[in-house]
Amino acid sequence: MTAITENESHDRLVPLYILSSLVENKPGVLFRITNLFRARNFNIESITVGSTEMPDLSRMTITTKSDERTVDQLVKQLRKLIDVVEVTVLDKERTVYRELALIKMKAIDPPIRMEIINYASIFRANVLDIAKENILVEITGTPDKIDAFKNLVTHYGIIQMARTGVSALPRG
Amino acid sequence: MEMNGARALLAALEKDGVDIVFGLPGGANLPIYDALVDSGLRHILVRHEQSAAHMADGFARIKRKVGVCFATSGPGATNLITGIATAYADSSPVLAVTGQVALAMIGKDAFQETDIIGVANPCTKYAFQPRTAAEIPEMVKKAIYISESGRPGPVLVDIPKDVQQATEDIHFPELVKVRGYNPVLDADFSQIGRTVELLMNSERPIIMAGGGVILSGAFSELQALAELLLIPVVTTFKGKGAFPENHPLAMGPIGMHGHAEANKIIVEADCILAVGARFSDRSVGRFDEFGKGMNIIHMDIDPAEIGKNKLVDVAVVGDVKASLKTLVKMLSKQVIARDKDNSWLRRRKELIDYYSESIKDYTRDLTAKKALKKLREILPSEAITTTEVGQCQMWASLHFDVISPGTFFSSTGLGTMGFGFPASIGAKAARPTVPVVDIAGDGSFNMTENSLAVSVLDNLPVIVFLMNNYMLGMVAQWQRTFYNRRYMGVHQNSCPDYSKIAEAYGAQGIKAQSIEELDKAIRSGLKSDVATVIDITIDPEEDVYPFVAPGTGLKDMITGA
Ligand SMILES: Cc1ncc(C[n+]2csc(CCOP(=O)(O)OP(=O)(O)O)c2C)c(N)n1
Numbered sequence: 001m002t003a004i005t006e007n008e009s010h011d012r013l014v015p016l017y018i019l020s021s022l023v024e025n026k027p028g029v030l031f032r033i034t035n036l037f038r039a040r041n042f043n044i045e046s047i048t049v050g051s052t053e054m055p056d057l058s059r060m061t062i063t064t065k066s067d068e069r070t071v072d073q074l075v076k077q078l079r080k081l082i083d084v085v086e087v088t089v090l091d092k093e094r095t096v097y098r099e100l101a102l103i104k105m106k107a108i109d110p111p112i113r114m115e116i117i118n119y120a121s122i123f124r125a126n127v128l129d130i131a132k133e134n135i136l137v138e139i140t141g142t143p144d145k146i147d148a149f150k151n152l153v154t155h156y157g158i159i160q161m162a163r164t165g166v167s168a169l170p171r172g
Numbered sequence: 173m174e175m176n177g178a179r180a181l182l183a184a185l186e187k188d189g190v191d192i193v194f195g196l197p198g199g200a201n202l203p204i205y206d207a208l209v210d211s212g213l214r215h216i217l218v219r220h221e222q223s224a225a226h227m228a229d230g231f232a233r234i235k236r237k238v239g240v241c242f243a244t245s246g247p248g249a250t251n252l253i254t255g256i257a258t259a260y261a262d263s264s265p266v267l268a269v270t271g272q273v274a275l276a277m278i279g280k281d282a283f284q285e286t287d288i289i290g291v292a293n294p295c296t297k298y299a300f301q302p303r304t305a306a307e308i309p310e311m312v313k314k315a316i317y318i319s320e321s322g323r324p325g326p327v328l329v330d331i332p333k334d335v336q337q338a339t340e341d342i343h344f345p346e347l348v349k350v351r352g353y354n355p356v357l358d359a360d361f362s363q364i365g366r367t368v369e370l371l372m373n374s375e376r377p378i379i380m381a382g383g384g385v386i387l388s389g390a391f392s393e394l395q396a397l398a399e400l401l402l403i404p405v406v407t408t409f410k411g412k413g414a415f416p417e418n419h420p421l422a423m424g425p426i427g428m429h430g431h432a433e434a435n436k437i438i439v440e441a442d443c444i445l446a447v448g449a450r451f452s453d454r455s456v457g458r459f460d461e462f463g464k465g466m467n468i469i470h471m472d473i474d475p476a477e478i479g480k481n482k483l484v485d486v487a488v489v490g491d492v493k494a495s496l497k498t499l500v501k502m503l504s505k506q507v508i509a510r511d512k513d514n515s516w517l518r519r520r521k522e523l524i525d526y527y528s529e530s531i532k533d534y535t536r537d538l539t540a541k542k543a544l545k546k547l548r549e550i551l552p553s554e555a556i557t558t559t560e561v562g563q564c565q566m567w568a569s570l571h572f573d574v575i576s577p578g579t580f581f582s583s584t585g586l587g588t589m590g591f592g593f594p595a596s597i598g599a600k601a602a603r604p605t606v607p608v609v610d611i612a613g614d615g616s617f618n619m620t621e622n623s624l625a626v627s628v629l630d631n632l633p634v635i636v637f638l639m640n641n642y643m644l645g646m647v648a649q650w651q652r653t654f655y656n657r658r659y660m661g662v663h664q665n666s667c668p669d670y671s672k673i674a675e676a677y678g679a680q681g682i683k684a685q686s687i688e689e690l691d692k693a694i695r696s697g698l699k700s701d702v703a704t705v706i707d708i709t710i711d712p713e714e715d716v717y718p719f720v721a722p723g724t725g726l727k728d729m730i731t732g733a
Contacts, residue, residue: 024352032293039294069479076476082298082318085352 198244225255384448
């Protein structure tokens with residue numbers, strides 16, 4: 001396994017917060033929310049928006065690596081937005097949260113291809129595409145798991161990567 | 173009822189009690205101006221849209237109801253922005269209605285198209301863009317509700333021209349609900365018990381009253397609390413006039429140019445009750461130093477203000493009027509009368525005496541301080557005063573005591589030069605029976621002086637108390653203090669002649685170069701039925717003291733050069 005850089009190890013000490021919010025499903029809402037992050041200097045790791053069981057509301061899941069006070073402000077500022085109907089900070093222990101990543105890696109030699117395919121199966125990742133010189137893997141899991149897989153395969157040479165950001169719902 | 177969108181807009185405004193609008197027409201709001209011809213609304217034609225927003229703001233601050241301004245699309249709308257941002261920074265309920273290019277032209281970079289909703293986003297509470305005429309009444313009602321309720325603030329309604337023109341079946345809702353908007357209104361009882369405990373157990377309590385007290389009209393509640401526990405009251409600059417400044421417990425504003433005794437006493441306190449205040453940098457200096465080792469209780473209507481700049485011991489979220497009322501009720505059941513001669517109140521007196529002795533005015537016959545003391549002496553207590561920005565504003569804060577609560581306001585959050593004069597006209601429209609005075613500097617007045625036309629033509633006479641140093645005085649003071657007197661861009665070189673400017677608009681212009689002349693000029697202004705500009709000559713090198721330099725704490729206050 002590749003060594004964790006200093007930066008990454010520091011990153012791991014800062015806890016990840018997952019915020020779940022219901023927002024009005026209408027034009028301009030995403031703009032207002034992202035503009036708030038920019039104007040108030042909030043650092044966001046990921047943000048996902050999609051439809052819910054209610055046609056007029058979207059669910060927005062926001063992850064941020066931050067301290068408690070900043071997250072408290074973030075929640076309060078979000079609640080202040082008129083288009084934001086509800087915001088909760090999810091308790092990670094009692095939450096199912098997942099992210100999906102597509103990772104395209106360089107893989108020319110057959111032994112390397114086998115190695116990647118092995119790793120993928122250990123991580124329950126799916127190989128979606130194999131071309132002459134590369135392999136495309138789909139992996140779903142917590143951001144940590146995806147980071148771990150990514151770190152494992154970085155040295156093969158990641159050509160492209162797309163991560164969706166976290167989606168989450170409370171358990172039970 | 174069949175009517176077009178423009179008429180629906182005006183009818184919706186009238187149904188919500190609006191009777192005056194400040195604005196200026198253009199291509200994209202012509203249908204609204206056409207509808208104005210037949211409506212009962214009073215329209216005040218401004219000479220620049222920025223002033224329309226400031227007038228609506230001044231009107232709103234005095235009426236404690238929404239103030240409305242109109243502008244066309246593109247440049248008309250962007251001209252409003254300074255006024256909207258000013259209202260946002262000071263939580264003032266302004267409703268801006270802009271024309272927009274027709275729906276089909278939006279996004280095509282049409283003539284005078286500006287994405288004003290995008291531009292205004294960071295300085296509005298919310299913005300609407302109706303896409304059909306039928307939506308207008310509900311949106312207007314929601315806009316006014318959002319603007320006035322909770323922590324007030326500006327709201328924008330941007331109406332495409334074809335939507336103004338479309339005739340549809342229009343209904344006016346009696347009630348509106350906004351799902352994601354639930355301002356807290358009641359007091360948070362659970363935290364008031366803790367507040368009582370902290371206040372009762374403190375030896376050196378202090379009340380720090382902010383603009384929230386004025387916005388919620390909690391004057392008598394605040395006074396009852398202070399008198400019950402005999403707590404000295406300082407205010408923020410925005411809170412100036414939340415508490416009568418001639419009251420035996422009053423200490424005046426704290427902050428960068430706060431009263432010396434106020435800045436001093438607050439660092440000696442052991443418990444601060446901040447009411448409707450947001451711990452702005454201008455008020456408290458360094459966040460980390462302010463209130464160190466003291467108990468801080470924070471009452472505010474906006475939950476997001478709790479812990480934003482300052483971590484506090486107790487937070488009471490809710491309308492401060494309701495919170496104070498509950499607090500007084502709970503306290504009066506258990507309060508043991510404090511000794512009027514306690515050491516904390518003696519300390520208060522000592523500080524006031526000390527600084528009134530040690531901070532000296534200039535020896536000249538006419539100084540800013542003497543001028544303002546004269547103004548106070550002559551003006552009735554119910555008169556409304558506002559200010560421009562700069563030294564004039566800080567002198568007003570220091571030397572002009574507000575006696576009747578809620579009769580003073582200023583652009584405190586944004587510090588917008590040119591705000592005071594149009595805002596004073598708006599205030600006059602809100603309360604025509606009392607004198608209204610703009611305490612001004614020449615640089616600021618120069619920015620929106622064309623509102624003299626409005627004051628004269630629309631019969632809204634105000635007094636411009638122009639402390640004229642022909643300098644961008646506050647900037648000059650900083651250049652003297654921090655840049656070794658290297659002046660750049662601050663001299664106004666005796667241009668223009670402000671009494672002539674006044675006369676050119678049909679207003680009264682009076683030069684005052686001595687206290688006697690000033691006395692006469694103020695009395696003449698109070699009798700005049702047109703605006704009066706009193707051009708008061710003051711020394712260009714006069715400084716404002718005390719001064720808390722930026723980035724330092726209140727305890728580092730400098731009291732003189
Ligand atoms: C619109 C705007 N531009 C610039 C400033 C920066 N500024 C703050 S005070 C000041 C000088 C104000 O001069 P004046 O109105 O003559 O008042 P004085 O300080 O001389 O009393 C300036 C330029 C501002 N506050 N607002």
